[in-house]
Amino acid sequence: MDNIRKIIHVDMDAFYASVEQLDNPDLVGKPVAVGGNRERGVVAAASYEARKYGVRSAMSGKMAALKCPHLIFVRPRFERYKEISNQIREIFFEYTDLVEPLSLDEAFLDVTENKFQNPSATLLAKEIREKIKLKTGLNASAGISYNKFLAKTASDINKPNGQAVILPKEAEAFLEKLPIEKFFGIGKVTAEKMKKFGIHQGKDLKEYSLQFLTKKFGKSGLHFYNIVRGIHMSEVQPNRERKSISAENTFEKDLPTQAEWEDALKGVFEELMRRIEKTGIKGRTITLKIKYKDFTLQTRSKSFDQYPDKEKIWETVLELLNQERLTDAVRLFGIGISNLNLLEEKIHFGKQLWFEFEDF
Structure with missing residues (x-):
């Protein structure tokens, strides 16, 4: 492959928790959870010290406290996180205008043609991470490869405070050894379904035809067929328009009762509210996503003329839950808002652009 792009995925290390430790030295070296309580x-984010005990984002505060009895809970400060995120983004734009933020703490950069005319994406990533550390005091990890999926996968390899590159010639062998749950777009539920077919690593997935994957996984089958072969043509989109905001959770055991459904939904709802508060975005359509234990998927939606507030959203979620009787035990709930208060601009996806270079 002679003509490929150079993509960097920068991911801040335990961003919210690291900001709290930065601003409060008493928290350094201690297990910290941002959001929730006992x-x-x-939990919106957990420090690496907390992660050692199994504390993770989107976990209930009660469960987190059980896993780590001496866990320190702090209230999130999204304005502070946005402030530092903007500083980090300014650094990105010093190198390229092709920056696609995924959230406050991660972004894709296309540095195939960059403002420093540096042919080495690896050296650029190192420079960017050093500048972030100097300007903010925080650590970042990075992944470098020829497409977004591989770059994002690479950024996890040497976390925290590290980076990794997946070269074109290494991609096939790397993907064959990659555990199936590490593939982009393959969540816990899909991974479990794949394992029933004997698919545990990329090499197993590669043995199945496009026809089989499409039959078993619908439209996602084509995506799975491509990514295991290192094919992911999505370009870095600096003007990507958000269409919705959502949160969802797959439960450790299937939930059969009304009381369990409402309790589980409350946790998903609170995570959605955190994301809405973080972005300041509102939506006129509320959607409830239900996945049953047999993987059957159902969605229920309701739209409003005005943007509903927090209380109205929760009221609507319960209304959608009780709109009709659920047919089975539930393994996943998701809540989302759409018809956002943003100017909807049509995104034109142009032809794939390729550039020649020698070094990564």
Whole structure:
């Protein structure tokens, strides 16, 4: 492959928790959870010290406290996180205008043609991480490859405070050894379904035909067929328009009762509210996503003329839950808002652009 792109995925290390430790030295080296408390709420982020005990984002505060009894809970400060995120983004734009933010703490950069005319994406990533550390005091990890999926996968390899590159010639062998749950677009539920077919690693997935994958996984089958072969043609989109905001959770055990459904939905709802508060975005359509234990998927939606507030959203979620009787035990709930208060601009996806270079 002579003509390929150079993509960097930069991912801040335990961003919210690291900001709290930066601003409060008493928290350094201690297990910290941002968001939630010992009785209720949802963890928005966990420090690496907390992760050693199994504390993860989107986990209930009650469960997090059980896993780590000496866990320190702090209230999220999204304005502070946005402030530092903007500083980091300014660094990105010093190198390229092709920046696609995924959230406050991660972004894709296309540095195939960059403002420093540096042919080495690896050296650029190292420079960017050093500048972030100098300007903010925070650590970032990075992944470098020829497409977004591989770059994002690479950024996890040497976390925290590291980077990794997946060269074109290494991609096939790397993907064959990659555990199936590490593939982009393959969540816990899909991974479990694949394992029933004997698909545990990329090499197993590669043995199945496009026809089989499409039959078993619908439209996602084509995506799975491509990514295991290192094919992911999505370009870095600096003007990507958000169409919706959502949160969902797959449960450790299937939930059969009304009380369990409402309790589980409350956790998903609180995570959605956190994301809405973080972005300041509102939506006129509320959607409830239900996945049953047999993987059957159902969605229920309701739209409003005005943007509903927090209380109205929760009221609507319960209304959608009880709109008609659920047919089985539930393994996943998701809540989303769409018809956002953003100017909808049509995105034109142009032809794939390729550039020649020698070094990564």
